[in-house]
Amino acid sequence: MSGALCFSVSPTLICKSQDHSKANNKEKPCPQPVLDNKVSKRKLLSSAVIGLGPTWAGLSVAQPTRAEPDSPAASTSSRMSYSRFLQYLDEDAVKKVDLFENGTVAIAEIYNPTLEKIQRVKIQLPGLPQELIRKIKDKNIDFAAHPMEISWWPAIFDFLGTFGFPLIFLVTLLLRTSTRNSAGGPNLPFGLGRSKAKFEMEPNTGVTFEDVAGVDEAKQDFQEIVEFLKTPEKFSAVGAKIPKGVLLVGPPGTGKTLLAKAIAGEAGVPFFSLSGSEFIEMFVGVGASRVRDLFNKAKQNSPCLIFIDEIDAVGRQRGTGIGGGNDEREQTLNQLLTEMDGFTGNTGVIVIAATNRPEILDSALLRPGRFDRQVSVGLPDIRGREEILKVHSNNKKLDKDIYLNVIAMRTSGFSGADLANLMNEAAILAGRRGKDKITMKEIDDSIDRIVAGMEGTKMTDGKNKILVAYHEVGHAVCATLTPGHDPVQKVTLVPRGQARGLTWFIPGEDPSLISKNQLFARIVGGLGGRAAEEIIFGETEITTGAAGDLQQITQIARQMVTVYGMSEIGPWALTDPAVQNSDVVLRMLARNSMSEKLAEDIDHSVRQIIESAYEIAKNHIRNNRDAIDKLVDVLLEKETLSGDEFRAILSELTDISSIEIDRTPIPEMIEA
Numbered sequence: 001m002s003g004a005l006c007f008s009v010s011p012t013l014i015c016k017s018q019d020h021s022k023a024n025n026k027e028k029p030c031p032q033p034v035l036d037n038k039v040s041k042r043k044l045l046s047s048a049v050i051g052l053g054p055t056w057a058g059l060s061v062a063q064p065t066r067a068e069p070d071s072p073a074a075s076t077s078s079r080m081s082y083s084r085f086l087q088y089l090d091e092d093a094v095k096k097v098d099l100f101e102n103g104t105v106a107i108a109e110i111y112n113p114t115l116e117k118i119q120r121v122k123i124q125l126p127g128l129p130q131e132l133i134r135k136i137k138d139k140n141i142d143f144a145a146h147p148m149e150i151s152w153w154p155a156i157f158d159f160l161g162t163f164g165f166p167l168i169f170l171v172t173l174l175l176r177t178s179t180r181n182s183a184g185g186p187n188l189p190f191g192l193g194r195s196k197a198k199f200e201m202e203p204n205t206g207v208t209f210e211d212v213a214g215v216d217e218a219k220q221d222f223q224e225i226v227e228f229l230k231t232p233e234k235f236s237a238v239g240a241k242i243p244k245g246v247l248l249v250g251p252p253g254t255g256k257t258l259l260a261k262a263i264a265g266e267a268g269v270p271f272f273s274l275s276g277s278e279f280i281e282m283f284v285g286v287g288a289s290r291v292r293d294l295f296n297k298a299k300q301n302s303p304c305l306i307f308i309d310e311i312d313a314v315g316r317q318r319g320t321g322i323g324g325g326n327d328e329r330e331q332t333l334n335q336l337l338t339e340m341d342g343f344t345g346n347t348g349v350i351v352i353a354a355t356n357r358p359e360i361l362d363s364a365l366l367r368p369g370r371f372d373r374q375v376s377v378g379l380p381d382i383r384g385r386e387e388i389l390k391v392h393s394n395n396k397k398l399d400k401d402i403y404l405n406v407i408a409m410r411t412s413g414f415s416g417a418d419l420a421n422l423m424n425e426a427a428i429l430a431g432r433r434g435k436d437k438i439t440m441k442e443i444d445d446s447i448d449r450i451v452a453g454m455e456g457t458k459m460t461d462g463k464n465k466i467l468v469a470y471h472e473v474g475h476a477v478c479a480t481l482t483p484g485h486d487p488v489q490k491v492t493l494v495p496r497g498q499a500r501g502l503t504w505f506i507p508g509e510d511p512s513l514i515s516k517n518q519l520f521a522r523i524v525g526g527l528g529g530r531a532a533e534e535i536i537f538g539e540t541e542i543t544t545g546a547a548g549d550l551q552q553i554t555q556i557a558r559q560m561v562t563v564y565g566m567s568e569i570g571p572w573a574l575t576d577p578a579v580q581n582s583d584v585v586l587r588m589l590a591r592n593s594m595s596e597k598l599a600e601d602i603d604h605s606v607r608q609i610i611e612s613a614y615e616i617a618k619n620h621i622r623n624n625r626d627a628i629d630k631l632v633d634v635l636l637e638k639e640t641l642s643g644d645e646f647r648a649i650l651s652e653l654t655d656i657s658s659i660e661i662d663r664t665p666i667p668e669m670i671e672a
């Protein structure tokens with residue numbers, strides 16, 4: 001069994017000095033590096049999605065799944081043994097390596113001389129061998145390690161079965177990919193030789209700015225482009241130079257495609273679209289000619305808008321792997337650059353390209369005259385979420401006790417696509433339950449389902465169920481008794497996804513700005529499950545169910561030391577910003593470039609944080625045994641305890657006066 005715990009540590013802005021308890025303490029964002037959520041999220045989902053298919057050249061060929069291009073699930077064609085992979089590495093055939101899952105899985109792009117094309121293969125690594133890292137570095141291979149998840153979903157601790165850890169995220173991915181598949185045409189197996197990269201043309205998208213909510217600034221930025229597309233001649237007449245290319249940057253599902261469609265819709269011009277990731281599976285020369293076709297067609301239909309989704313798949317830095325400028329991707333990129341340079345003056349064609357990884361783009365793409373403007377869309381804040389929920393509840397029947405602002409509060413970390421999905425799921429549930437309106441029950445159930453997966457089969461009574469109950473109550477009690485922790489929303493033994501039990505928390509006001517105190521409290525809360533197992537059942541009876549918890553708390557502790565400067569080592573960023581969230585890189589690469597003493601100091605500080613948190617957690621369990629026993633009894637009987645029920649029992653049997661536990665989890669409902 002492995003367990004999981006999904007904190008809502010939002011990586012965007014973390015400020016050590018932040019103290020929410022003080023009045024008038026204006027929140028000042030600290031200029032902290034931004035972690036790449038998308039990649040990290042995809043990472044966790046990945047391996048389970050890859051299925052096996054027929055074989056090619058001694059490799060088993062998997063069906064591609066329509067996932068993000070850099071997840072192990074994405075268009076990965078084959079599996080390869082580690083020893084075989086080393087051979088290819090020695091033969092200089094490996095072009096790019098992406099490491100996932102703490103360095104246990106690699107996705108490599110390898111040149112296949114028989115087919116004369118690059119293939120993506122998945123390799124299960126025996127841990128992360130130093131030898132491999134050295135080879136990759138020596139050969140100067142394009143290489144990236146993808147971070148472990150620090151989730152920005154509402155926090156939950158869970159107790160999962162084997163392989164459960166990635167599954168919570170898998171569910172989310174599947175929901176997302178299935179939405180995409182339905183919109184994105186057929187899913188062809190890899191290597192059938194049929195090019196999927198056909199551009200699409202919509203004469204009229206029918207989307208307007210009203211359909212895109214919570215991104216007012218971006219809409220403002222695009223107003224000028226809309227005006228230009230409406231009447232290009234007006235601008236040409238006065239000699240105005242309009243940008244040709246705009247880079248739209250933001251995490252997945254934040255409405256980039258929708259926004260681009262809305263620009264075309266507002267201006268009433270045709271919308272041409274193409275996805276960068278589809279070029280990767282094409283034969284040499286096809287990508288470039290598609291780009292040429294696309295631009296020719298666009299020029300004939302000007303004024304119009306070209307939208308290139310996932311431009312990073314094509315637009316990564318050139319010249320990093322072997323093969324010089326000859327591979328398919330580079331040819332495609334070169335063609336794109338040529339086309340961008342090709343239209344002189346105001347041709348009435350605007351190109352918008354979307355990415356969530358602007359930092360990996362070839363700088364040539366960003367030069368003046370190409371994608372020289374950037375517009376960002378981020379995950380929506382609470383107000384943005386409410387606006388988006390409004391858009392997606394327009395055509396739905398809602399019960400009168402549904403308050404969109406309350407839903408917005410409960411969905412911290414959700415993207416626009418997640419919110420659209422949420423409303424749709426709720427409508428489906430209401431239909432299935434024979435209701436004529438969506439009620440808060442359907443909304444609650446859909447949130448749970450999106451975050452933690454489908455409801456599973458209930459556990460049978462017995463020792464394991466009691467153990468899970470103690471584990472979850474341990475999380476809830478330790479979290480509640482540690483100042484700075486988010487309040488418990490509910491504790492449940494109703495299984496979801498692979499989780500057998502779950503403890504949910506309500507994220508604080510601003511989950512993107514977290515203090516040292518709050519991070520430490522999360523470590524104590526995260527260790528509460530294991531602490532309960534050890535204290536109640538004895539040291540030899542602790543289970544594998546806490547594995548996920550341990551992984552997450554270790555990562556938080558490591559980040560406190562190396563990223564957020566929250567240890568006695570001091571306010572240093574001890575990792576390369578590009579790889580900061582990755583344990584594997586920390587251990588294997590960063591160690592190479594830092595002194596042995598510093599590496600030891602880091603380990604020491606991490607250990608200190610975790611050990612002191614574990615002591616605190618164990619003491620909470622020891623000192624509150626009566627309350628915990630009672631809570632477990634009630635939980636076993638009722639299966640789910642609301643935050644209020646939980647706090648009522650806890651406060652009866654514990655001296656918790658010093659702890660702020662009466663925070664009302666959901667503020668008074670206001671008419672939405």
Ligand SMILES: Nc1ncnc2c1ncn2[C@@H]1O[C@H](COP(=O)(O)OP(=O)(O)OP(=O)(O)O)[C@@H](O)[C@H]1O
Nearest residue numbers: 211212213252253254255256257258388416417420
């Ligand atoms: N700001 C928003 N307002 C309203 N709906 C939104 C918004 N953002 C996303 N959605 C909903 O989510 C769906 C998917 O969003 P979209 O494909 O535009 O996101 P994206 O940023 O392009 O994602 P990706 O990077 O994964 O391609 C939209 O069709 C819409 O239903």
Ligand SMILES: [Zn+2]
Nearest residue numbers: 157158529549
């Ligand atoms: Zn747990």
